[in-house]
Amino acid sequence: MADITTDELRSRIDEDWPRVVDALSEKIALGSVSAKGITGGHMKRSAEFVADLLGKEGVDARVVQSSNPDGTPGAWEVVGSRIVDPKAPTVLLYAHHDVQPVPDPSEWDTDPFVATAKDDGRLYGRGSADDGGGIAIHSGALHALGDDLGVNIKVFIEGEEEMGSPSFIPFIEAHRDEFASDVIIVADSGNWSAEIPSLTTSLRGNTCVDVTVRVLGHPVHSGQFGGPILDANTLASMLIASMYDENGSLVVPGVASEEPVGGLQRDLDEASLRADAAVVDGYRLAGADSLASRLWTKPSVTVIGFDAHPVDGSFNVIADSARFRLSMRTAPNQNPAEAQRALADFLVAHAPFGAEVSVEPLENGQGWAMDPDSAAVRDAEEALAEAFGTEPANKGEGGSIPFIPELQRIFPGAQVLVTGPEDPKANAHSPNESIDLASLRKNILAEALILTKLAK
Numbered sequence: 001m002a003d004i005t006t007d008e009l010r011s012r013i014d015e016d017w018p019r020v021v022d023a024l025s026e027k028i029a030l031g032s033v034s035a036k037g038i039t040g041g042h043m044k045r046s047a048e049f050v051a052d053l054l055g056k057e058g059v060d061a062r063v064v065q066s067s068n069p070d071g072t073p074g075a076w077e078v079v080g081s082r083i084v085d086p087k088a089p090t091v092l093l094y095a096h097h098d099v100q101p102v103p104d105p106s107e108w109d110t111d112p113f114v115a116t117a118k119d120d121g122r123l124y125g126r127g128s129a130d131d132g133g134g135i136a137i138h139s140g141a142l143h144a145l146g147d148d149l150g151v152n153i154k155v156f157i158e159g160e161e162e163m164g165s166p167s168f169i170p171f172i173e174a175h176r177d178e179f180a181s182d183v184i185i186v187a188d189s190g191n192w193s194a195e196i197p198s199l200t201t202s203l204r205g206n207t208c209v210d211v212t213v214r215v216l217g218h219p220v221h222s223g224q225f226g227g228p229i230l231d232a233n234t235l236a237s238m239l240i241a242s243m244y245d246e247n248g249s250l251v252v253p254g255v256a257s258e259e260p261v262g263g264l265q266r267d268l269d270e271a272s273l274r275a276d277a278a279v280v281d282g283y284r285l286a287g288a289d290s291l292a293s294r295l296w297t298k299p300s301v302t303v304i305g306f307d308a309h310p311v312d313g314s315f316n317v318i319a320d321s322a323r324f325r326l327s328m329r330t331a332p333n334q335n336p337a338e339a340q341r342a343l344a345d346f347l348v349a350h351a352p353f354g355a356e357v358s359v360e361p362l363e364n365g366q367g368w369a370m371d372p373d374s375a376a377v378r379d380a381e382e383a384l385a386e387a388f389g390t391e392p393a394n395k396g397e398g399g400s401i402p403f404i405p406e407l408q409r410i411f412p413g414a415q416v417l418v419t420g421p422e423d424p425k426a427n428a429h430s431p432n433e434s435i436d437l438a439s440l441r442k443n444i445l446a447e448a449l450i451l452t453k454l455a456k
């Protein structure tokens, strides 16, 4: 492979640009809403469109229908490969071709399924960013490299990501050999902003427990027993409060707390966080250390359900029991089952006034952290810096993207790079979704540069 310069790649991308925007616009018009039925004809057409798009870049892309764990037909997936040299490294390119639904088109300023470019430099439409942008990046990068591609490519463009990927694990397991690769590029996340690129470095895991606090065999009158006997709601509140220190940091032994993976390049802005969440004026943010660590890599617990007597119609009784559900976001590297056990042990051990506390464990979801010292990560960071003309500010995700830890589990030796075309203005999953076109062009160059670097 001849060494291709960044300038040459950039000019090829510029030349190809109208094709990329047209393809993205056509993709938006397909309205591939998986919530309308993952096995539907509209989803098959969307998969065929993507297979055709990648086929033009030398990938032997084909559409395959997956099977759900119960054996019923599943999503229309796009798989394929382009092998340039059996001795070269292999890179799996991931994106998804399904899009979020549009429950109320009247909330949009434009037709959600007609790609509309505006003077703000953004292209509007459902799936423009999530994840039509990811497909555009892969197509554009392969096109720019053309015959200068120096790595083997495998592709997996999923058809049910927005539905929680029900057939993902059986599908990957069944195609394990076809997907085996040294590096996996997941183009389904985003950048710090349209101007500042990022790798997504970590995802928190999650776990849930249901907790019951019991103090009495039956409710009793508060006039007769109130005083020595605290009601179960109060005891439950005490139990919940016991998980925190005075700063609002969780103090549950065995629940891990981590720092941003690969170090923190840039902290989040408190004023934006307050504005985005509409935090009331006087509220002091809980926890300590960087805001980024509190949102990305430290654990957090939320009471997401609480069974108590409704206020209307309440009367003077001492509640015998109270039940609540805790949802915990766990540090990226901690096994969530281990965090769940630590949380359950803590709650039972801290039963206020010796009330009965029982904990029922619910589901766990594994987190994920990239290896910040891997060669692929260094290549990707250099490529992003070159393409965007500024150093990346990597970021974590406080939530989960369940298929990423699954990919990592099935291919433990692969380096997973999480990139993507979104930025904070993209409104993925909301009305008026859009993609910044200048940023998309830079993301295409970045991926072409990553593939070039990985070839060496």
Ligand SMILES: [Zn+2]
Pocket (backbone or CB within 6 Å): 096, 130, 131, 161, 188
């Ligand atoms: Zn997505």
